[in-house]
Amino acid sequence: MHVHSSMTTLPNAQHAIRRKAYAPYYNLANLALFQTDLSMPTLKLVEILDRVAGKASVDCLDLFRHLMVDILSVTVFGSRPGSLDKWATNIQDPITTAVYDFPKRGILRSAVPTWAWNIVCSIPNNRWRQICASDKIIAEFVGGRLYEMRAKMQAGPIVGETDTEKMPLLQQMLQHRSEGMSDQDIVSEGMGHIIAGVDTTSTTLSYLFWELSRRRDIMRKIQAELDEVMSDRRVVPDVSTLCKMPYLNAFIKEGLRLYGAAPSLLERVVPSTTVSKVDDAFDMMGYALPPGTIVSTQAWSMHRDAEVFPSPETFLPERWLPVDGSDREDERLLRMSQHSMPFGAGTRVCGGQNLARMTLRIAVAAIAANFDITAKTAETNERSMEMRDAFVLFPASKECKLIFTSRAH
Numbered sequence: 001m002h003v004h005s006s007m008t009t010l011p012n013a014q015h016a017i018r019r020k021a022y023a024p025y026y027n028l029a030n031l032a033l034f035q036t037d038l039s040m041p042t043l044k045l046v047e048i049l050d051r052v053a054g055k056a057s058v059d060c061l062d063l064f065r066h067l068m069v070d071i072l073s074v075t076v077f078g079s080r081p082g083s084l085d086k087w088a089t090n091i092q093d094p095i096t097t098a099v100y101d102f103p104k105r106g107i108l109r110s111a112v113p114t115w116a117w118n119i120v121c122s123i124p125n126n127r128w129r130q131i132c133a134s135d136k137i138i139a140e141f142v143g144g145r146l147y148e149m150r151a152k153m154q155a156g157p158i159v160g161e162t163d164t165e166k167m168p169l170l171q172q173m174l175q176h177r178s179e180g181m182s183d184q185d186i187v188s189e190g191m192g193h194i195i196a197g198v199d200t201t202s203t204t205l206s207y208l209f210w211e212l213s214r215r216r217d218i219m220r221k222i223q224a225e226l227d228e229v230m231s232d233r234r235v236v237p238d239v240s241t242l243c244k245m246p247y248l249n250a251f252i253k254e255g256l257r258l259y260g261a262a263p264s265l266l267e268r269v270v271p272s273t274t275v276s277k278v279d280d281a282f283d284m285m286g287y288a289l290p291p292g293t294i295v296s297t298q299a300w301s302m303h304r305d306a307e308v309f310p311s312p313e314t315f316l317p318e319r320w321l322p323v324d325g326s327d328r329e330d331e332r333l334l335r336m337s338q339h340s341m342p343f344g345a346g347t348r349v350c351g352g353q354n355l356a357r358m359t360l361r362i363a364v365a366a367i368a369a370n371f372d373i374t375a376k377t378a379e380t381n382e383r384s385m386e387m388r389d390a391f392v393l394f395p396a397s398k399e400c401k402l403i404f405t406s407r408a409h
Helices: 012-026 028-051 060-077 083-088 094-111 114-121 126-132 134-155 169-175 183-214 216-229 239-243 246-259 327-338 353-370
Strands: 265-269 282-284 287-289 294-298 371-374 387-390 392-395 401-406
Touching: 012 028, 012 169, 012 183, 012 353, 028 060, 028 083, 028 239, 028 353, 060 083, 060 094, 060 134, 060 169, 060 183, 060 353, 083 094, 094 114, 094 126, 094 134, 094 183, 114 126, 126 134, 134 169, 134 183, 169 183, 183 216, 183 246, 183 353, 183 371, 183 392, 183 401, 216 246, 216 353, 239 246, 239 353, 246 353, 353 371
Parallel strands: none
Antiparallel strands: 265 294, 282 287, 371 401, 387 392
């Protein structure tokens, strides 16, 4: 099936309609209502790590993928699929596997004609057929949640949600359906959100914890800051507290600078009617670009501009911390912020960036407070974690094996 979500809708007017359907859900005030829904699966992940603490390495990339399926399922669809429980008991989770397979399916499908694709999908191999059917598996999952949600809404108020105005995105889209959005449009939109949110956040989390595994100094600074506000390490601080923690947020900003999951070209098309005209061309820094010209920028180069980020390849959270409070220092921090675009920029900026940042803060806080992180160099090293780009970032080995050892109280 074709997935036409806000992320793949090219005309600006149509994109605006789709964005209007979900934008209120992702504002910070609304997301704060979902903190428990983010904290609970994260603390379940902490419990899972406790069982293997110090005994064996864990593929974080896979584990965090299951975490994100649980988080997005409950916040976006109002469903609890138990993806982490399946990971802990070595049961394959079809939806997590399908989300993992979906990008590979897209690359393969775009590379071959339809007749060849049909042959590929008829190969009598279960793994191949899983990849080929990944879009259908996700669509069926989202469609099932749509019909469940509609049935709940028709049966009456959903207990515990209407009183607080807290509602999953799917419920919000059904309750405030934008003009022209059919069930199929909502299913496609839901597919887009889970596909876009799972691998991106799980990849960034994996790189963040890999940095902690090889930078004990950074790990100790984060843990010291967390210990100040977490007398009980199994209780995640509220979002407002996490947002005020200088070193934690500097660490995440630096992680998004170096390991933002979408470093690739973000293309835009010069429209036929522009504000600045030179024979109906767009004036970009003195260059006349005619309508239809494709222009783009990308975070990879922006985030490695040595004039803005000295020693750009060095992971240095301290660069985001103020030093003396001078005007010059304020200008430096502002300039870095203006050159930081891990979620894109403009009207097409990632709609889920607030949820992503919130998830990163909660996951790093909960895990770093409870564990010391290390790695066996034979398993996880510079070579295995070398960044590869398939629009979304991933490590060369397609895994990130780390060891989590419980901290002494």
